[in-house]
Amino acid sequence: MAKAKTTAYFCQSCGYESSKWMGQCPACREWNTFVEEPVAPSKSAGKMQKRNANEPVKLSSIEMNTEDRVQTGIHELDRVLGGGIVAGSLILVGGDPGIGKSTLLLQVCQNLSTQNRKVLYISGEESLRQIKIRAERIGSFTNDLMLLCETNLEVIEEAINRMKPEIVIIDSIQTMYREDVSSAPGSVSQVRESTSTFMQIAKGMNISIFLVGHVTKEGVVAGPRVLEHMVDTVLYFEGDRHAAYRILRGVKNRFGSTNEIGVFEMREKGLAEVANPSEFMLNGKPEGASGSVVACSMEGTRPILIEIQALVCHSNFGIPRRTAAGTDFNRVNLLMAVLEKRVGLQLSACDAYVNLAGGIKMNEPAVDLGIVMAIVSSFKNQPVDDKTIVFGEVGLSGEVRAVNMAEQRVLEARKLGFETVVLPKVSLDSLPKIGGISLKGVKTVRDAIGIIG
Numbered sequence: 001m002a003k004a005k006t007t008a009y010f011c012q013s014c015g016y017e018s019s020k021w022m023g024q025c026p027a028c029r030e031w032n033t034f035v036e037e038p039v040a041p042s043k044s045a046g047k048m049q050k051r052n053a054n055e056p057v058k059l060s061s062i063e064m065n066t067e068d069r070v071q072t073g074i075h076e077l078d079r080v081l082g083g084g085i086v087a088g089s090l091i092l093v094g095g096d097p098g099i100g101k102s103t104l105l106l107q108v109c110q111n112l113s114t115q116n117r118k119v120l121y122i123s124g125e126e127s128l129r130q131i132k133i134r135a136e137r138i139g140s141f142t143n144d145l146m147l148l149c150e151t152n153l154e155v156i157e158e159a160i161n162r163m164k165p166e167i168v169i170i171d172s173i174q175t176m177y178r179e180d181v182s183s184a185p186g187s188v189s190q191v192r193e194s195t196s197t198f199m200q201i202a203k204g205m206n207i208s209i210f211l212v213g214h215v216t217k218e219g220v221v222a223g224p225r226v227l228e229h230m231v232d233t234v235l236y237f238e239g240d241r242h243a244a245y246r247i248l249r250g251v252k253n254r255f256g257s258t259n260e261i262g263v264f265e266m267r268e269k270g271l272a273e274v275a276n277p278s279e280f281m282l283n284g285k286p287e288g289a290s291g292s293v294v295a296c297s298m299e300g301t302r303p304i305l306i307e308i309q310a311l312v313c314h315s316n317f318g319i320p321r322r323t324a325a326g327t328d329f330n331r332v333n334l335l336m337a338v339l340e341k342r343v344g345l346q347l348s349a350c351d352a353y354v355n356l357a358g359g360i361k362m363n364e365p366a367v368d369l370g371i372v373m374a375i376v377s378s379f380k381n382q383p384v385d386d387k388t389i390v391f392g393e394v395g396l397s398g399e400v401r402a403v404n405m406a407e408q409r410v411l412e413a414r415k416l417g418f419e420t421v422v423l424p425k426v427s428l429d430s431l432p433k434i435g436g437i438s439l440k441g442v443k444t445v446r447d448a449i450g451i452i453g
Ligand SMILES: Nc1ncnc2c1ncn2[C@@H]1O[C@H](COP(=O)(O)OP(=O)(O)OP(=O)(O)O)[C@@H](O)[C@H]1O
Pocket: 095, 096, 097, 098, 099, 100, 101, 102, 103, 104, 125, 137, 214, 266, 267, 268, 269
């Protein structure tokens, strides 16, 4: 009889399993990522099945109450979670080093302990004293919060069983290890096994668990796509290292929309919510400068106004240089080709640099018209009126196409004191009457250029 396999090779970048070592991972195309690890024991899967082996029940007989969601008191986070933490859910929070994951979760603990909820913060990375320093920084805790510095899962499981908390924070999943898995903490099998243990705790005891996950240089949670499948919600904390604001984005959510974002600002006293991101993003917009246009992008249910800047200048080389920061580079090239062909601007000999101010990233097609206007304004060296915003998708024949949620965008512009909105004609026709702001519908890019100057 063949000997049962005890080890296999795992790609440390995506979790791909192979029976032999390979130089390049066939799944994620990374080089030199295979490491030999013992094959995970299958006994955890058996345990899970046993626990769930109870009688089928009728859907209608399951009782629901709205209390099931716990509000964290941080509105931006609650919105991204779809209205609060669902009891028994497993939430993965990923993000670059030093972005503020631990700070955000400690603030969650601060708010929850104020509501008299039993919270347990488990850190595998910092000592009790270091957590205390952070806690001092973010303010006072009215009620006590339970802390545990531990990385051994058996000890953690025992502590959870004893304390029976409502919410547990694990900082971070890469430091946790199970003794029966012999590979090092942070390896694919350890991360996978630890997550599955936490999943059993969460579902079995109805405890909500936040897992902090570090990201690799490519920006995915280290060790694993597999991990993303196992948890209920995946949130990414992102932001420009040099800018103070941070964006919390839902990538997967079994209990809510994934389009929502939460905007925070890193202050000395921890993360502060930014209730009106548009105002924040437009801070410092130059007045009367050419190549600067305000556009509007929807992030979930919220419209966000952003400044798009373009610099178009004559190229000294045969191949013009083009860059796009915060938006899709190919999209910018495409829009420039549309301007050249449909409007007749001689852009092929020009360098063009397009930038979304503030380091934010937006890829919604509705910002097309903003990009186009910024390029035209810079090319002609004519400023666009400061009190005007534009939005609309641009098609290949130079037509301006309808976008959704036009009304919300117009209302946001009015709220922030803008006087004119240039929008697709089709969207304008479907809008109810909105007073206090002038609306100009355009059918083509040429029309829009005509209005703006
Ligand atoms: N006194 C302070 N004033 C302003 N910002 C601070 C201050 N102290 C720390 N910070 C910010 O907090 C960040 C660290 O936050 P935190 O430890 O929560 O990040 P993290 O995502 O948990 O990092 P890691 O991946 O290392 O665990 C720092 O990068 C810095 O931006």
